[in-house]
Amino acid sequence: MQKPSDPRREVLTGLLGLGSQSSRKSYYPELLARLEDLEAERNRYKWLFENALHGIFQAGLGQGFVSVNRALARMLAYSDAQALLSRHQASWAGIFVGGENEFKTIHRTLMSQGELAGYETRLLRADGQQLDVRINMLLRPDAEGPVVEAFVADITERKSAQASMQRLNEDLERRVQTRTQELEALNADLRYEIIEREKVQRALRDARDAAEQANASKDRYLAAASHDLLQPMNAARLLMSTLRERTMPAAEAQLVERSHHALESAEDMLTDLLDIARLDQSNVKPELGNYSLAELIESLVAEFQGLAEVNGVELRMHPAVWAVHTDYRLLSRILRNLLSNAIRYTDQGAVLIGARRRGSRIDIQVWDTGRGIPAAQFGAIFKEFNQLSQAAGQQLDRQGKRKGVGLGLAIVERIATLLAARVEVRSQVGRGSVFSVSVPLATQVPAVPLPSAGILERLAEPLQGRLLLVIDNEQIILDSMCDLLEQWGANVRVAVDVESALGQLGGAVPDAIMVDYHLDNGCNGCDAVSRLRSHWQRAVPAIMITADRSEHCQQTLRELGIPVLNKPLKAGKLRAMLGQMLKA
Template sequence: MGTDLFEIVANYTYDWESWLLPDGRVRWINPAVERMTGFSVAECLSMVDYPLEIVHPDDREAVRALLQSALGGTSGNDVEFRILRKDGQAGCAAVSWQPMVGPDGERLGVRASVRDISWRKSAEDALRLAKVDAEKADRAKSRFLAAASHDLRQPLQAVSMYVAALSRQSMDESSKEILADIRTCLDAGNELLEDLLDISRLDAGVVVPEFADVPIPDLFELLEKSFQREAQDRKLHLRFVPRSIFVRADHRILTRIVQNLVANALRYTEQGRVLVGCRVRGGNAVIEVWDSGIGIAPEYQDKIFEEFYQLHNPARDRRRGAGLGLAIVRRKAALIGAPIALKSEPGKGSVFSISLPIAHSHQAVAPVAEDVPLDLTGRTIAVIDDEPHQLNALETLLRACGGQVISANTIDDLVTRVAASDVAPELAIADYRLEAGAKGSDAIAAVRFKVNRAIPGILVTGDTDPGRIAEAEASGCRLVHKPVEGMSLVRTINQLLSGVSTAA
């Protein structure tokens, strides 16, 4: 009666059930086998090699080994294999099994339960394809941004050089105001391109933190000077409350993180104040940026850290940025191991915070020299760019600063002109991408070979493609990104010529 009751119950289970005797013969099969395989119970019982005749040929040896193991007393769960249905179609299944033992300890055989997982495999395949499509779309987006960014940087680079050269000329007040407005417009375009560059550098894996002890008071003083004018223009009260401690971090990365948080707070606060402070919690310092702005609803608090995501800006007002600032914050914070947190309530404002370990040794990073001269009198510089406007703009700037320039559009012409010059160049500047697949690093190497000296080299690039950035970083030359501000480039030239080792 017990066995009959078991079979009655098992006949109504959804999965394909089998009872194999200790010698491997089939004792019983439930009707679900026909739903899964197309074979009736009677057809299965008449098979010489059940259940292997239903198993896909490529999986039979694996299932045979599994059966031998099961008959030896093992148990298992959710082992996948393929079946071959009566209509010739393949299907996916997963088997679980366990030994059966009677009340007196007698071995009764093995109970095997097979579940149809075709739907699960289809879902996995669909998910895998969706992932592949998403990765393709992401790569396409990166290629588009890299190409668009490069093409935008080219004219902005030339304009920046001309503006820097023009600023060294005497002019009336009206002309100075116009020049100042041009700089403002350039700065707006540069901000977006710098954000795109940051994302690309992070994608390329070329951002390597250089940890040092960063003094919080100095960091806050720098940021207060940077943002006080903007806060006044917006009629907002901006206050920094420093604490006399050092934190262990990369100085440049931390500065950019807090810059982005403060800039974001100012953009989204229409009235009231922005407060930047530092608390000590345990062994960590927590930098907090408070604002009395519009606040962020809970359902959006993760989304705002995604690239190009912005709240309350359907018209894409450029005064509120491009939607990259917080994406950069999250990724740079992860790079230095600093957790980012957000507390916010719509209509009441937000608090962004970043937690960093407190430093006790005070091995502070050396400050960047800002008093590097902007004069190039007596300096000879080799320059190559295959675009005439770019080359002319750079020549104009260097000569306006008193420098002597040896320039060309191709590597061969540059080497010829260097050889013909009475004065050897002390430094070489090259656009990273030249005609016919040539690279700026090749041009600098050729000039070094001709003058028989390892003169400093500067590679100027408009690329944001992660692969190209990594390749350029590995060249051994100073890498600067278009559009570089003219006086910043001159400062970098003088730093290299005088042996000052600071990042451009």
């Protein structure tokens, strides 16, 4: 009895050309093997369909779902695939959030293109929530009508990440916009601040220009004050120096001495005031060089020897063999002030000036046996217009010693700052003080030694019979200089300008010229010296005498190499400079 025929096998045997009975018998084992392979392949694809991670469905284009896998059912929150098939058996348009309108769009695309790749949309879940997905659809022809095969991927996490990124970008844009607005506000404030700063700078420049003009006016005023105030004082000092060297009764000699001290005190006060003003203007520039310390100390001792004798104080010096690297003029001023103070504040005993080497520096020291300074006042003594006590000053006045205005040590401190030198003080009340100034040791011995002023008695002889020319625009100065120089044994000619000087000399050439810097008719001492030297064809020694202490004037004279004596003239300085000049 024959087995009922299997329709599928009949179809396959027909396709394989095995329609006859004999053929079926001869190819039956091979056919069974092929059928088993097909069944295995079918089971494998079925397993993949059921267990795929992404959703898969088949649906008729105008009908509902034909088949769906478990992954799609889970994605759409259904209990199983059968529940999803039952819900959308008539139409699968209901799974789209866009409903029929979206489905029609998908339908038109599939009919026109046959596929829809990378289509991102939202599906409606069974619990009412929405799911972001990406669908790839393919339209496959079928005998019963077109069938849509689709793969569905859940892109919720990606969409969430994109949304987060979008929010971050929007937040970043807001922050950038806010920061930009803040920066624009800051820029506006900065522009306003720059404008205000420019206004302030313009105001400061105007104030600076005004201050510079005021300083220039101050310089001119100081120069004029120096000349106008010191001229009569210079004449008085010269006359007083002449009287002091003459023999006269004791009463008259005492009056002359008192007048000399009064003029000397007034001169010191005015000189200190002018010097402190110049130093405060910061226009004094040191001119450094190598100088013999022994010659510097010797000249200072010669200068102050007379003052020390008058005050009953012994002035001694300790020999120094070193050379120092400094500004000779400024260092001399420091030591003059220290020696002057030491002599002034020593009632009895001695004042000693000497030097000690400390490595690469030299400490120049001035010792005295005066009344001493309390340690608490060491800082105060370097301030302007400061003195130890009024009582002490009154006592000094009664003893005939000069009383200053408290500027000497203030000048010392300012000059020391210019020279980068250290000034130190040690003192014991009732026993005395020592002031020291530290300057660099010179690495080379000066090639040309400084003119050394010897003891005044040794310098008197070179003036005997020497022809000296004095040029000044003040007659009282000429008369005073003539009396003083003739008293020293010199032959003196005086004049107010170059023409009258040549007339007075009558063809003779003087041994030295003493000329005032400021002369009449726009002429100055430098011009006068140059004209006279040119006329005689000889570099006659000259001394410039001036009351102008401005740095411009001092610098001009230094560049010309003409020694300078400031008014009021000190007879000892003039005598020492003339003696050394004529000896040379």
